[in-house]
Amino acid sequence: MHGPVRLQVPYADTSARQLAFSLTADLQEPLAHCDHRVDAATTISLRLLGASHQVVIENGLRRLCETVACLPGTDTPLPASVRDDDYSFVSRIEECDRERLADVVDDLARRSDAHRAAGLPAVIGHFPGEPLAVTAVLAVIRADAIAWETWHTYPQCAEVVVTASELRRPDPVAPR
Structure with a gap:
């Protein structure tokens, strides 16, 4: 996916508090996506589902x-944090007036462009008719982890949902 995406669906979500979290939901058809090969065995797919997202990481084993x-x-509201052996997730809801929200959207556009220019996975979707309604996902790949951040803006409620996740990668086998 190259550059910002103009989503071809009307903006429909009404507030950040309607979001739920799942690690077991079925794959959904994305409105936009960015697929990236991390290494020979690992891929990451950043998928926009409107004012929602899926991040799918596959490594052949998991x-x-x-x-x-x-x-x-789904009765699982958006949690403040989730942690297990190799995965972590945190979220927060920020209140933003329209001026601050415009700054967030501009910053996301710049960060997304910089990510793509550096060869890193990024996708940002804009909704028709509401320039401050965006969903963005940016990922970084490190030797020890794959990490991603997301932003879901809700201009009618003056809110931004920000999430940060990380999947730690197994230590490479040391040479003998």
């Missing part, structure tokens, strides 16, 4: 599918 979305039938 598939992690983080979903933050309005998930019908």
Whole structure:
């Protein structure tokens, strides 16, 4: 995916508090995505589902599918944090007036461009009719982890949902 994406669906989510979290949700058809090969065995897919996201990491042994979305039938609200052996997730909801929200959207556009220019996975989607309604996912790949941040803006509620996640990578086998 190259550059910002103009999403072809109307902006529909009404507030950050409608978002739910799942590591077991089915894959959903993305409105936009950025797929990236990390190494010979590992891929990451950043997927926009409207004002929601999925990040899918596959390494041949495991598939992690983080979903933050309005998930019908899901009673798991967006948690402040989730941690297990090799995965961590944190989220927060920030209140922003329109001026601050415009600054956030401009900053995300610049950061997304810089990520792509550096060969890193990034996707940002803009909704028609509401220039401050965006969803963005930026990822970094390190030797020890794959990390990503997301932003979901809700201009009608003056809110931004910010998440940060990390999947630690196994230590490489030391040579003998």
